[in-house]
Amino acid sequence: MELLKKVILERSTVQDSNVLRVGCFLNHQIDPYLMKEIGHEFARRFEGKGITKILTIESSGIAPALFTGYILGVPVVFAKKCISNNLDGDLYDACVYSYTKARDYMICVSSEVLSQDDKILIIDDFLANGRAVLGLNELLGKAGAELVGVGIVIEKGFQYGGQLLRDSGFNVQSLAIIESMSQDKIVFKNQEE
Amino acid sequence: MELLKKVILERSTVQDSNVLRVGCFLNHQIDPYLMKEIGHEFARRFEGKGITKILTIESSGIAPALFTGYILGVPVVFAKKCISNNLDGDLYDACVYSYTKARDYMICVSSEVLSQDDKILIIDDFLANGRAVLGLNELLGKAGAELVGVGIVIEKGFQYGGQLLRDSGFNVQSLAIIESMSQDKIVFKNQEE
Numbered sequence: 001m002e003l004l005k006k007v008i009l010e011r012s013t014v015q016d017s018n019v020l021r022v023g024c025f026l027n028h029q030i031d032p033y034l035m036k037e038i039g040h041e042f043a044r045r046f047e048g049k050g051i052t053k054i055l056t057i058e059s060s061g062i063a064p065a066l067f068t069g070y071i072l073g074v075p076v077v078f079a080k081k082c083i084s085n086n087l088d089g090d091l092y093d094a095c096v097y098s099y100t101k102a103r104d105y106m107i108c109v110s111s112e113v114l115s116q117d118d119k120i121l122i123i124d125d126f127l128a129n130g131r132a133v134l135g136l137n138e139l140l141g142k143a144g145a146e147l148v149g150v151g152i153v154i155e156k157g158f159q160y161g162g163q164l165l166r167d168s169g170f171n172v173q174s175l176a177i178i179e180s181m182s183q184d185k186i187v188f189k190n191q192e193e
Numbered sequence: 194m195e196l197l198k199k200v201i202l203e204r205s206t207v208q209d210s211n212v213l214r215v216g217c218f219l220n221h222q223i224d225p226y227l228m229k230e231i232g233h234e235f236a237r238r239f240e241g242k243g244i245t246k247i248l249t250i251e252s253s254g255i256a257p258a259l260f261t262g263y264i265l266g267v268p269v270v271f272a273k274k275c276i277s278n279n280l281d282g283d284l285y286d287a288c289v290y291s292y293t294k295a296r297d298y299m300i301c302v303s304s305e306v307l308s309q310d311d312k313i314l315i316i317d318d319f320l321a322n323g324r325a326v327l328g329l330n331e332l333l334g335k336a337g338a339e340l341v342g343v344g345i346v347i348e349k350g351f352q353y354g355g356q357l358l359r360d361s362g363f364n365v366q367s368l369a370i371i372e373s374m375s376q377d378k379i380v381f382k383n384q385e386e
Contacts, residue, residue, distance in 0.1 A: 059251035063269075070225035
């Protein structure tokens with residue numbers, strides 16, 4: 001997605017050769033116009049798949065997921081990162097390792113918002129080692145829901161998550177795949193769009 | 194906001210006489226169409242105030258804030274609930290007491306996304322005791338930014354936060370104010386809109 005790549009080149013910074021800071025447009029300050037364009041692009045890539053619901057994880061996945069849900073006309077569910085006393089009823093949960101925080105955490109979704117009739121599109125801001133997607137997919141398995149595809153805003157193509165998920169048969173669509181990055185240069189993988 | 198009140202009556206449940214469960218359209222599963230209508234209503238109430246940025250707290254404030262930001266044409270910043278190692282540079286922080294979780298937590302915003310030139314609209318999903326808004330306002334004070342108004346999706350009018358904030362001079366606009374609630378009945382305060 002050319003607009004996204006342009007914004008990454010202009011507004012992100014690389015730290016320690018594997019952390020891409022996108023806090024000024026994606027995961028701290030959010031550019032709503034860019035989110036809408038991202039939503040249109042995900043909707044284009046997954047239209048006609050019968051998707052009934054978007055699933056993401058709080059917090060950075062919510063913005064791209066929300067516009068995708070708006071454009072596809074389906075609800076958005078965000079998995080919560082710990083057991084909260086204001087979730088309704090029974091929960092589906094899974095354990096996820098966070099690359100940026102270097103620790104495990106639990107994610108959970110209320111059984112009231114996922115059913116075995118759902119066809120799910122997972123949306124997330126980053127794909128690095130794939131653990132978040134695998135955790136979300138584990139929740140879907142517990143609910144009996146079907147995973148239709150995975151939409152990622154920025155994939156770190158130099159980490160193994162993308163290959164792991166694609167080799168496992170997931171339909172992963174990443175809007176920008178970074179092949180390599182340093183403080184001087186970000187190189188994107190050429191993608192057919 | 195009549196649509197919101199209708200959705201609250203049809204899709205929320207009351208637990209323990211002071212917890213309103215809205216997980217099927219607002220703070221777990223999100224109804225994107227409703228969020229867009231909420232964004233339009235906040236934009237209508239605060240248009241012409243010179244707002245440069247929306248500020249909210251992760252995670253449930255993000256969805257209504259995002260559409261409001263989209264319609265007003267300004268970025269959305271969400272304060273993070275703990276110190277994260279992927280925030281950029283210096284931080285402004287404040288301590289907030291969570292009513293639903295019955296504990297204190299820290300919120301923080303990077304100094305890179307708030308400046309003394311900003312005129313801020315705070316958006317949040319609930320107003321109960323007002324602590325979250327006071328914490329966000331403390332962050333704004335540290336940044337030297339100006340608070341223009343506060344947009345709340347659902348105010349618990351039977352708790353003191355709304356009166357506390359209005360008595361302190363905040364321009365608080367709540368789209369639905371609940372005067373009383375029980376498992377049998379939710380009564381809204383009559384509001385001029």
